[in-house]
Structure formats: C-alpha cells, structure tokens
Amino acid sequence: MPLEPSTPVDPRTPRADAQRNRDRILAEAAALVAEQGTQASLRDVARRAGVGLGTLYRHFPTREDLLEALLGRRFDHLAARADTLAATEPAERALTDWLYEFTLDAGAYQGLPATLMATLEDPESALYAGCLRMRQAGGRLLAAAQRDGLIRPDVTPLDVFALANALSWITDRAPTLTERRDHLFRLVLDGFRPRP
Amino acid sequence: MPLEPSTPVDPRTPRADAQRNRDRILAEAAALVAEQGTQASLRDVARRAGVGLGTLYRHFPTREDLLEALLGRRFDHLAARADTLAATEPAERALTDWLYEFTLDAGAYQGLPATLMATLEDPESALYAGCLRMRQAGGRLLAAAQRDGLIRPDVTPLDVFALANALSWITDRAPTLTERRDHLFRLVLDGFRPRP
DNA sequence: ACCTGAACACCGTTCAAGT
DNA sequence: ACCTGAACACCGTTCAAGT
Numbered sequence: 001m002p003l004e005p006s007t008p009v010d011p012r013t014p015r016a017d018a019q020r021n022r023d024r025i026l027a028e029a030a031a032l033v034a035e036q037g038t039q040a041s042l043r044d045v046a047r048r049a050g051v052g053l054g055t056l057y058r059h060f061p062t063r064e065d066l067l068e069a070l071l072g073r074r075f076d077h078l079a080a081r082a083d084t085l086a087a088t089e090p091a092e093r094a095l096t097d098w099l100y101e102f103t104l105d106a107g108a109y110q111g112l113p114a115t116l117m118a119t120l121e122d123p124e125s126a127l128y129a130g131c132l133r134m135r136q137a138g139g140r141l142l143a144a145a146q147r148d149g150l151i152r153p154d155v156t157p158l159d160v161f162a163l164a165n166a167l168s169w170i171t172d173r174a175p176t177l178t179e180r181r182d183h184l185f186r187l188v189l190d191g192f193r194p195r196p
Numbered sequence: 197m198p199l200e201p202s203t204p205v206d207p208r209t210p211r212a213d214a215q216r217n218r219d220r221i222l223a224e225a226a227a228l229v230a231e232q233g234t235q236a237s238l239r240d241v242a243r244r245a246g247v248g249l250g251t252l253y254r255h256f257p258t259r260e261d262l263l264e265a266l267l268g269r270r271f272d273h274l275a276a277r278a279d280t281l282a283a284t285e286p287a288e289r290a291l292t293d294w295l296y297e298f299t300l301d302a303g304a305y306q307g308l309p310a311t312l313m314a315t316l317e318d319p320e321s322a323l324y325a326g327c328l329r330m331r332q333a334g335g336r337l338l339a340a341a342q343r344d345g346l347i348r349p350d351v352t353p354l355d356v357f358a359l360a361n362a363l364s365w366i367t368d369r370a371p372t373l374t375e376r377r378d379h380l381f382r383l384v385l386d387g388f389r390p391r392p
Numbered sequence: 393a394c395c396t397g398a399a400c401a402c403c404g405t406t407c408a409a410g411t
Numbered sequence: 412a413c414c415t416g417a418a419c420a421c422c423g424t425t426c427a428a429g430t
Contacts, residue, residue: 014412014413015412017413018412018413018414041402041403042403042404043404051415052414052416053406053416054406054407054414055413058412058413114310117370118370120370120372121369155383156376158373162366162370162373162376163362163366163380163383166363167362170358170361170362173310173314173316173317174313174317175317176316180355180358183350184355187348187351187355187359187387188359188383188387190386190391191386191387195386210393210394211393213393213394213395237423239422239423247396248395248396249397249423249424249425250395250425250426251394251396253424254393254395259423
C-alpha cells in the first residue's frame, strides 16, 4: 500500500517559483507587446522578466499561447458584453456598438489584427477559441439584426469578423488614418444594410 | 587639356557585369517573392542569384526598392487601365472594375497589402510614388462616379485605397476566405453608394 | 565601379545539464 | 518539477578588402 505523500500536492497548484516566473513573464510581455506589438522579441520578454529563455517556452510554448494569456480576459469581457447589448439595445444598435468595441480591441496591440486573422487558418492556435467566441458573439447579434430585416441576409459571421479585423488593420498599418476610422467603420457597416 | 576617355562612357549605361547582376537579382527576387511573399529573405535572393550580399544592397538599398522594381510595370499598367476604363465604361462600372483589378494586384504577393498600406506612412519609400499613382487613378474614377451621384460624396480616394487594400489583406491572411472575396468586395462597395 | 563575404548584432527554438 | 543558458540555424545591415 503506497505511502501518503509527506506534503499533500495538488497537481493543479504549481510550485511557488513557477507561479512567480509565470506572473513576471506575463507582466513584462504585457508591457513589451504594448510597446512593440505582437511581434515583440520573446528573448526580450524573457530578459526583462529575468528568466531563462527555456522558462518562457515552458510556460508559453508558442507566441500565441502568450498572447492568449494576455487577451483571454478581454475576449471574455467582449463576449459577455454582446449578451448585455443584446438584452438592452435594439438589434441594430447592439450589433454596431459591439462591432465597434471589437474593432477597438482588435487594434489593442500593433499587429494584433493580423494575428487574429491568421488564427482562422490554424484551429490549433491558442487564440482559436477566443476568436471563435468573438465570431459566435458577433454571430448572435448579427442573426438578431437579420431577423429584423436590418442587415442583409447574405452576410455571415465570418464576413463580419473579417471586415471588422480589416478595419482594425487599416489603422494598425496606417496610424495616420485613425482620424478616418469612424467614418470607414460606418461606410463598411452601411454595406451590410439591405438595399431598399 | 584632358584626354578623351579611350572608350566613350555614357554614365547612364552601367557596366555589363553590373547590369547582369541586377537582372539576375530581379529574376530570383521575382521567383522567391512569388513563393514566400514580400518578407522573403534578402540573403536567399542574393544566394540564389549567385551574387554577394553587398551587391544586392548596392542595387537595391531597401526591400522597398526591390519590390518597386518588381511592381513598377504593374503600377503603370493599372494606372493606364484606369484611363481606358474611364473612356469606355460608364462611371460606376469603370470604378468598380478598376478597384476589383487593383484588389487582385494588391494581393499578387503574400504580404503585399501590408507593404502597400505601410507606404502611406513613409513618403520616402520607393513604393510611395506607385501607391500615389494608384490613389490618383482611383481618385479620378471616384470623382467621376461622385459627379454622377453614384457614390457618396464623403468617400475619399484614401478611403478607397485603404479599403481596397484591406480587402486584399483579408484573403492574404486567410486564404480560406478567397471564396468569399467577391462577396466581400460587393459588400464594401455597396457601402460607397448613397443611401436613397 | 563594382563585387565579395566576413563581422556585428540580433532573432526563434531546442535541449543537455543543473537544482 | 522546474530552471538555465549554450548551441544551432537563421536574419538584416554595414563595410574593409579586393578586382
């Protein structure tokens, strides 16, 4: 009969030093990605966090894993926000307001629109689930607006996701056009409305 | 009194070996960029062309210089095409046909939409002139369509350039959506039309 | 004039050796 | 279990030395 372990160990409770390293990595990653975008050097992140390069890779095997850790909460918030809007606003306002907020969030980091868009091609990406939740949240608002005849029936959740990311990308690559952002947003959204 | 040079040298006629190197670099660059996109390794280009790395940099000091050499003819063709369409087609058709062709060309190489868009922020880029020609060509077609009341007056040539690039970018990052390309194109263009 | 390639300062990723 | 950093195979860019 096996001995009880002298100190009870919950496998889900990581060692204290591991947890501390993870936190440091995340803090520095948040700072560096905010500064330099999603393509920031992982070496730099490890350096600034004061951990070995291997430690970073152990905690976050891919760049997407790291980004997911940075963005997860934001995704959750945005998904919940869709349901709030659906419950409190008319269908069209709910859709447009949510899409606008999504567009802002997708531009939170330089390079993020490209990262999110590329996720569509890679279901194994750590960001895939988050993007899917965004597409589903947007899809629910879209369906409601379509049910009311406010949005063309041939617009899919994927169309919406792609175009919202594309709008974020415009100001991502050409910050000069930030002043044009709201206008471009309205222009694209008008294309979703049925021709009378 | 200075001697005449023994062989008359036109400074605009480069040395034969230089010209040959230039041609080789361009040929290999075209192939590699077609394979791997605008971010293809310049080292690889030099290697494949059989020239030293310094030779590549001498002929094309920046990546944009190289891309301009690859894309210049395409820009010229597209600018001329705008005038042909303006002369032969109704204003709206001319605009939409041209924009569609531009969108295809902007997606000629992987990564090209991002490269073109970034050019807006850098007037010193070798690609700036070509992009400007595209914006002007599109601008003329846009103005004609607006004069006929077919396109909203608050759409600018820059809006059109940005959105056309954004459409190219969608299929650039997510090839899966290529089947959706024409649909997305129509959607965005419908946003340009005046609300009745 | 033009070409070459070593040199420099970076990457991402892996993995043997340590505690 | 977890951490470290050297090792490997790449980059872009510059520039001294060659012809």
